[in-house]
Amino acid sequence: MPMLRSMLAATALAALSSSGVLAQSAPAGISDDLVKIGVLGDMSGIYADVSGRGAVEAVRMAVEDFGGNVLGKPIEIVSADHQNKPDIAATIARRWYDVEKVDTITDIVGSASSLAVIAIGQERKRIVLATNGATAEINGARCSPYVLQYRSDTYAMAKATAEGILAQGGDTWFIIGADYTFGRTLAKDISDVVGKAGGKVLGSVFHPLGTTDYSSYILQAQASGAKIIAFANAGGDMINSLKSSAEFGLTVSGKQRVTGLLVFITDMHAVGLPTVQGLILESDFYWDLDDRTRAFGERFFKRVGKMPTMVHAANYSAVSNYLKAIEVAGTDDADAVMAQLRKTKFEDMYARNGYLREDGLLIHDLFLFQVKSPAESTKPWDYYKLLNVIPGDKAFRPLAESACPLVKNG
Structure with missing residues (x-):
């Protein structure tokens, strides 16, 4: 009889386990x-x-x-x-x-x-x-x-922006980036993308977060002779970079053109369309x-x-x-x-x-946009016109090239 009771208990335990009653791997409800x-x-x-x-x-x-x-x-x-x-x-x-x-x-x-x-x-x-x-x-x-x-990520934004500008003949670049993980990763990614497309990055320089005086960095970029001066920064740094560029006579359509690799619509609002009209940018979203x-x-x-x-x-x-x-x-x-x-x-x-x-x-x-001119803008915050829709599988780094240890390649 003891053996029979043990067998019955084991059978009942197995049934409860298989039904999920005793399962502990995925607790139900809200902790x-x-x-x-x-x-x-x-x-x-x-x-x-x-x-x-x-x-x-x-x-x-x-x-x-x-x-x-x-x-x-x-x-x-x-x-x-x-x-x-x-x-x-x-x-x-x-x-x-x-x-x-x-x-x-x-x-x-x-x-x-x-x-x-x-x-x-x-x-x-x-x-x-x-x-x-x-x-x-x-x-x-x-x-x-x-x-x-x-x-x-930095790879996708670099790829989308660079390919759009390279198609217009912008084959030599100088990068002014923020001196921390984002700026340096973005500078590396843009260098890789430009190089693979047959272009060349002539130099790069990095500034501290929250810099207010960009004159020395812009002068180095101008001296390089690069067709494209790209800012690998964001937020207030991007706004100040674009404003400083205008003070040095640099625009988005001159012999030396400026571009931003991570540009937000709030940046465009702060700088103003007269300064940034024609700028090519990548964005995941646009309100209009x-x-x-x-x-x-x-x-x-x-x-x-x-x-x-x-x-x-x-x-x-x-x-x-x-x-x-x-x-x-x-x-x-x-x-x-x-x-x-x-x-x-x-x-x-x-x-x-x-x-x-x-x-x-x-x-x-992802989306590739161009900033409108003041004449093209018909209402407040009407800043972008769509150039291209980039499917996700074309925009991001292929999984086969991932350095993530979670990825099972092969």
Whole structure:
């Protein structure tokens, strides 16, 4: 009889296990009875226009549109300013994950800050929505199974911009970049793209973050004789670079032409169309592209007083799809949610024909635009005209060339 009871118990245990009753790999439901989203960005510095309050409002819009709860549990948003310092970003991320039970962190403007937070997310097995970090290192050697790099990376933006300008005869380049991970990665990627296309980068120089005097850098670029002077920086640095270039007589259409490799619509608004008309740029999103983008842009404008950048749109899209993945998975467990996101077809006002690759990079269509002249602009924030739609599979680095250790090549 004892042996029979043991056999019956073993059979019952096996049945419970196979039915999923004892399964522990994907816990159901919402941990802590709350889904908490952290918006970590630049709230007052040189990237505030592309991050900051706009990023927080975009996430609020996504949560409101989702109904304010998921699987019957409330969604809470917290935000903080990392002051463009990776150590501060890391400290906040640790506190959020360990003490405040934040489930995911989004935005994280600045590639160095993004990489710092991604490393902590991997340690804690928490999802990072990298909607603002552009360096290709995020999907390359420093990739993580818990990250979504949601926006165009340095490789994609370099490829799209350079190919558009090379087609117009811009075959010699000089790069002025920001002296940190993003600027140097972008400079390398643009050098690779230009070189493969038969062009040549004649030199490069790097400036500290937040530089106000660009005269020495621009003089070096002019002395090189390069046809294209490319700025590998962003936010306030990009705005100041373009304004300084105009003071030195450089335009987007002269013998020596200037271009920006990461340009936001807020930059165009700050500099003004007379200075940047004709500029060729890549973007993931433009508020006036179609009915879907206009609907989002007009709602955002009413709340923030300016049109959304592609990063603001990316924050909305990323958080919306993250919440949908929780709903479908039936849990906020990071592994289960990431598995669902890898099955997701991303299609909304930001992500077109999108899917998540194993290296954590969101593949989606990109757009090549040209800045309008003042005469062509018919209303406020009417700044871009579409030159080309670049399918995601053509825009991003091929997976076979990835340095991400998660990728199984061969």
